[in-house]
Amino acid sequence: MFRNNKSRMRGFSLRAFQTRMNAVWFNGGMSDVQADCLSGFTAAYLIYNNVLGRHVPVSWLAYILATTYHETAATMEPIEEYGKGVGRPYGEPDPETGQIYDGRGYVQLTWKDNYQKAQDEVVDFRTMKHDVPLVAQPDLAMTPWVAAQVAIVGMAEGWFTGKKLSDYLTDTMTDYVNARRIINGTDKAQTIAAYAIEVEDALHLAHGDGIARSVVRDGSSGDDVRELQLMLALSPDGISGPDTVNAVMLFQAANLLQVDGVCGKDTWAALDREIYGL
Template sequence: MINRTFFFSHAREVLFTGRLSQAQVNGLNHLLDAWEREHAAQDDRWLAYALATSFHETAFTMQPVHERGGAAWFHRMYDPDSPLPARARLARAMKARPGDGVLFHGRGHVQLTWRCNYETMGRAFDIDLSSSAEAADRALQPALAARILFKGMADGLFTGRRLSQYFDGPKEDWKNARRIINGLDCAEAIAVYGRKFYSCISYTTS
C-alpha cells in the first residue's frame, strides 16, 4: 500500500505550496484508492503521470470538474453546427450530432469530451454515460472519474496513445506522455508535475 502519510506530507510541499484543502485530500485519496484496487501492479510512473494530468486538467483541485465555459462556448468548440469551420469539421470527424457540443463537453479528471468517448467509457464500465446530460454527469462521480482517468490512459482510450508507450522499464518520456491526452499542450509543465508526484510515492513496510 502507498504510504499516504509520506505521500501527503511530501506532495503538500512540492506541489501544493505548503497547504492542502480537505477537498484536495479527498480527491487524491479517491485517485489512490482506484489505483490500489485496479492498477497497483503497474508502473508507479503511470500513477505519477496520471496524478499530474489531473493536477493540470482540474486546475489543481484534484476533483472531477466540468470544463470551464458555458453553452455558447461548448457549441462553438464541439458541435457540428459550430460557426467556426475548423471546429465544425472536427466535430463531424468525431461523428458528433447537433447539440452534442453542450451535452458532451469536458468532464472529470481528464476532461472527457465527445459522444464517442462517453460511449466508449460507458461500455468499459457497463454504465450509461451518453443518453442524457444526467447520464454524462456520472463522469463527475469521484470513484468513476478516477477509474476513467486510469483506464483511459493505460488502455489508450483517449487518443490511441497509452502509458506503456512512454513508461516501460528503462523507457521514460515525461514530456511526450502528454500525447496520451492532448498533443504537447502544456507538456513541459505536466512533465515537471509528474516527476514531483513520482517523488511522493513510497510504500508502507507492513
C-alpha cells in the same frame, strides 16, 4: 493497454502520499477537494492492481496525476467544458437519452460513444462491477472516483489522441516529456514532466521505498521542511525556526535518537515509521 498483474502490490500509506503531496504541491494547505482527488486516484490505483489485476505502474499514476494537476490549474476538481459544447455536434441533446455529452472530468470526456466506452470500463468500488450508468447519467463523470478511472483508462488505452501511456512509460523507459502527446502534443511538456517526478517520489515514499530528502536544520527552507512540519503538526510555512527545531528535539528524545534538532537520515527514517507506519 493494461498488463495482467497476478501478484499483489506492496503496502501503501495514504497518509504518507497525501502529506508529501500536500507539502510539495499545495504549500501545506491542501483542500478537501484536492484530498478527495488524490484519494480517488489512489483508490483506483490500489484496486486495479490488487483486486482487478489491471497493472497500473507507479510511473503511469505519476504522469496521470501530473496531467490532472496541470489540466485543473491545481484545483484537482473535475470540470465540465465551458459552454457545455455549444456549437459542437456533441453539444446537442442526444435524441435517445436527452443528455448532452460534452467534456467532463479531469481529462475531458466527450461524445456519447466515449461515455459508453468509459461506462464499459469504470468500476463501482462498492460492487466491483461495471455498473456505473455514465450514458444515462453523464454527470457521474464529475465524481472524483469516476473521473480518476476515466483518466487512468483513457490515457492507458489512448482514447484522447491515439497515444497511450505504454508508448512512453515502460519497465525500461520513462519519458515523461513526450508522454504529453497522450493529451496535447508537447504543450507544457517539461512542466508536467517535473510534476510527474514529484508524484513519483511521493508514491515511492508511500510504498515504503524511502526517498532522498534534505537535512533540515535551523534556517532550512523548502518542501522537505514543510513535510516535516506537517508530520509534526506544526504550521507548514516551509521555514525551519525555533518551533520546528524544538519539535524535532522532542521527537528525537521520545525515540531514543541523538537530540540535536537536526532532521537527518535517522530522524527521517524514524518519522516515516512513527507517523506514516512505514
